Amino acid sequence: MSDGFDFSPGAQVPLMGAAGQTAATQALASAAYRDSDLTEILKADNEWHQSTIKGGSRTKEGRTNIFAPNLGEAFARAVQTRTLGGGRAALIQSFGIEAQTVVEHCLAANHIRKERDQRLTVITVVFGVLFLPGLLLWLGVFALRRGLASGARKSAGAIGTLLLVAVGVLAVIFLLFLPFNGVVGWYIRGVILMPPVGWYLAKRVSESTAKDLRGRWDALLSGGGIGAKVPDAVPGHPGESAREELRQGLQKLTAEQQSNVVFYAGPKGILGMGTRWGSWQLAEQLVPKDPGKEIHGFRSWDVIKAIHDQLKLLERGPLNTGGFPTPSVKHWIVSPVGQGAGSVSRPEGQDVEAFQVKPHEIQRICNEQQFGSGNRHYLGVQFTLWDGQLILTMMINVTVLHETLRIEVTGYALGPVHGLFTTKPSPKTVSSPKMVKFWETTTRTLPLVSNDEVVRLAVRAPLVWYPPILDHLGGKLVLPEPFGLRHAWAEQPWLHRFMADDALRTATPVLRAAHTAALRVLDEHGVETTQFGARAGALSGAVQDPTPSKADTYNA
Incomplete structure (x- = not known):
């Protein structure tokens, strides 16, 4: 498979989104609209993947920077760059969610912030850069106040606020009794006055955008089904190459998510499916049913095909009790990678088309690649439950070595996305004791955008046209590799009864x-099935052991 994937218009078959996958999708998409601190996402790390923050100014623990991004800004940009960037590495499938929907929400959030930053840039240039000495003075005061507020002592924040008030009073006194006249005098007055005026206008712009982003965040988690508006992905005419590349990137992302190739990473299990929690193997000798006669020839594919047809009937039962939902039964090609692999690569060549290994190659791998190096074939039956929060996958592998037939059934489970992604926005409030009834407290609602946040947004706005500068000054979110939207922040399902x-x-x-x-x-091919039946009966009893295990952890 090469990067020259054909996305030319033609007969388009719409990809139907799987039912019941909205909860996990909307939870992950909501991260693009959040305004909390970037370090919050570190709480969502699981035992297999680590999210880290890089940036020279963020190496000191507990110290913030005026150029640092918040969670939504860092998440949306990191996901967009990783999933749609040119020459990107292969992605892991995100089972249980619509990956394109999450990426589209990241694009929509970036577009909203881009429009905000364009307005803030004009304000910063007109009211700040043209009056640079005043801008630097006020930035210095805010930076000092922010540094004091981040200190360990509670009194440090109050000292920073008093410092800001004192500088403001001095500025007013200096403005009223300025001894200079003429152009120089008016410019000095502008140096003192214009940055605060710009700050007020920037606060209005920032507050309206914050309400919009929080509204989308809340709507996603409330089940409102808010759609992502991505005008940059709709070419207006053939000459808009950037929009066309973005549209093709989204289509490539969706096609890759439908790939039938997965990667086995040792104790980490199959990437995207979770760890292997159980394994049951049936292995017996192939003996003719009738003495003196030979077994009718068959291959592993014949057994797999019969199992495939039987698994399709799992949703049916003798009793009308609900039972299984309709499962997804699919042939998978499993490629081995190291436990600490930093990336994966998908197979290419004439046997692969649109990230899919062709049926004849699947059949060949099933029959021939059973021992030694190379990819392996598995038949998987997958259930997407709990609105996409739980992914259960059972994988079946059939091998025939000499006179022994082995049927291996293994179970994989991927738990819900971390609770961080399912938290709704809450008003910013502060509680303080009453003046008279000091034993009682009063709660006051704060603006969505604080004074320090307005300064941060206004200073970052002129630099967003070249993100590497902001990455260097303020840091960024480094996504765990090999990256997949679903498994990177999944919890263990065993924590939920x-x-x-x-x-x-x-x-x-x-x-x-x-x-x-x-x-x-x-039985149809003349094989004695007595031993197979006895072994299958024993496994049928063993599988009822209610304890999941770490099947990929071997004791040396």
Whole structure:
């Protein structure tokens, strides 16, 4: 597969979004609109992946910087660059969510902030850069106040506020009794007055944008189904190459998410599917049913095909009790990578088209690549539950070595996205004791955008046209690799009782369906199935063990 993926117009088949995948999708998309501190995302790290912050000014713990991005700014830009950037590395599939929807919300958030920054840039230039001495003076005061506020002592913040008030009073006195006249006098007055006026206008712009972003954040988590507006992805005419590249990038992202190639990273399990929590193997000798006769020839693909057809019937049962939802049954090509691999690469060549390994190559791998190096074939049945918050995958592998047939069934579970992404916006409030009834407190609602935040946004705005400068000055979010939107911030499903029950209950019916189909094929081809049946019965009892394990952790 090369980067020259054909996105030319033609007969378009719409990709139907899987039902019940909205919760996880909207939770991750809401991160693009958040205004909390960037370090908050470190709480969502799991035991396999680490999100880190890079930037010279952020190396000191507990010290903030006037150029530092907040969570939404850093998240939206990092995801956009990683998923749509030129020459990007391969992405891991995000099961249970619509990855394109999340990326589109990141684009929409970036577009809203871009429009805000354009207005702030004009304000900064007119009211700040043209009166540079005053701008530098006021920035110095704000920087000093911000440094004091971040100190360990509570009194430091009050000292910083008093410093700001004192400088303001001195500025007013100096403005009223300025001894200079003429052009110089008026310019000096402008140096004192214009930066605060610019700050007031910037606060109005910042406040309106903050309300818009918070409204979208709340709507996503409230189930409002708010759509992402991405005008930059709709070319107006053939000459708009940037918009066309963005449109093609989104289509490539969706195509890659539909790939049938996954990557096995040792104890980390199959990337995007979670760790392997259980494994059950049936291995017996192939013996003719009738003495003196040979077994009718068959291949691994014949067994897999029968299991595939049987798994398609999982949603049906003898009783009308609800049971399984419609599962996704799919042939997977599993490629091994190291546990600490920093990136993955998808297969290319004439046997791959649109990130999909072609059916004839899948069949060849199933029949021939069972021992030694190379990719392996697995048949997977996947359930997307809890509105996309729980992904249960059972993988079946069939191998025939000499006279031994082995059927391996393994279970993988990917838990819900971290609770950080499901928190709704809350008003900014401050509580203080009453003047008379000091034993009681009063709560006051603060503006969405603080004074320091207005200064931060106004100073960053003129530099957003070249993000590497901001990355160097304020830091950025470094996404965990190999990157996938879903598994990077997933929690363990075993922390939720009902999710754990769902995972454990899935194994028994899938195992029995696989064994039933395999035994039928063996019987049809003249194989003695007594030993296979006894072994399958034993496994059917063992699979009911209610304890998940770390099946990929081997004791030497």
